Each structure stands twice: as structure tokens, then as C-alpha cells.
Amino acid sequence: MDDEIQSLRARVAQLEQRNAELSTDLARERQLYSLLVEDQRELICRINLDGTLSFVNDAYCRYFAKTREELVGAYFSPLVPDEDKHIIADVMTRLGP
Numbered sequence: 001m002d003d004e005i006q007s008l009r010a011r012v013a014q015l016e017q018r019n020a021e022l023s024t025d026l027a028r029e030r031q032l033y034s035l036l037v038e039d040q041r042e043l044i045c046r047i048n049l050d051g052t053l054s055f056v057n058d059a060y061c062r063y064f065a066k067t068r069e070e071l072v073g074a075y076f077s078p079l080v081p082d083e084d085k086h087i088i089a090d091v092m093t094r095l096g097p
Contacts, residue, residue, distance in 0.1 A: 047076045051092070 037044055037057050046055035056071045064071065064079055071079075080088050 045071075045076070051075050051077060 040057060041059055043060040043063055044055075044057040045053050045060050048054050053071050053074055053076055056068055061068055061071060077085060077088060077092075
């Protein structure tokens with residue numbers, strides 16, 4: 001019984017160590033991703049299936065002269081110029097989950 005407990009404790013310690021390593025890796029990857037996306041001059045956004053914005057980069061905010069807080073959660077289509085709305089609607093209907 002004691003051997004089983006010791007074995008489980010050792011396994012938990014290994015898993016905790018691996019979790020810490022993965023957390024560090026994830027934080028580093030998020031930082032690199034953020035730097036890459038935020039340094040772009042192109043407008044970058046992420047849209048939920050319901051059409052709301054879930055992410056916008058700084059260039060996107062500057063272009064629409066709005067804060068990130070104003071944009072995230074807003075619907076994507078109202079921000080598209082009227083002459084381009086039919087293009088976006090067509091693309092959105094062809095996108096899958």
C-alpha cells in the first residue's frame with residue numbers, strides 16, 4: 001500500500017512538473033503570437049460563429065477609430081462599408097465552423 005502511495009505521489013509530482021513546463025511554453029507562445037499580430041499593419045480580427053468580433057488587433061482599432069473594448073462583442077458586418085457588405089455576406093455563408 002505504501003509503495004502504491006509513493007508511486008502515485010511521484011506520478012503527481014511528474015504531472016505537476018509537466019504542467020508547469022506546458023504553462024511556461026504556452027505563455028511564451030501567447031507572447032510571440034501577440035507580438036506578431038499586434039505588429040501587423042493589416043487589419044486582423046477573429047469572428048465568432050454568431051458574427052461578433054472576439055479579437056481585433058491595434059491596426060483594426062485604429063482603422064475604425066474605436067477601442068478594443070468597443071469592438072470586441074460588436075457585430076462584424078456593421079463595420080464593413082456598405083458597398084462591400086454583399087461580398088462579406090457571401091464569404092460568411094461559405095465558411096464552416
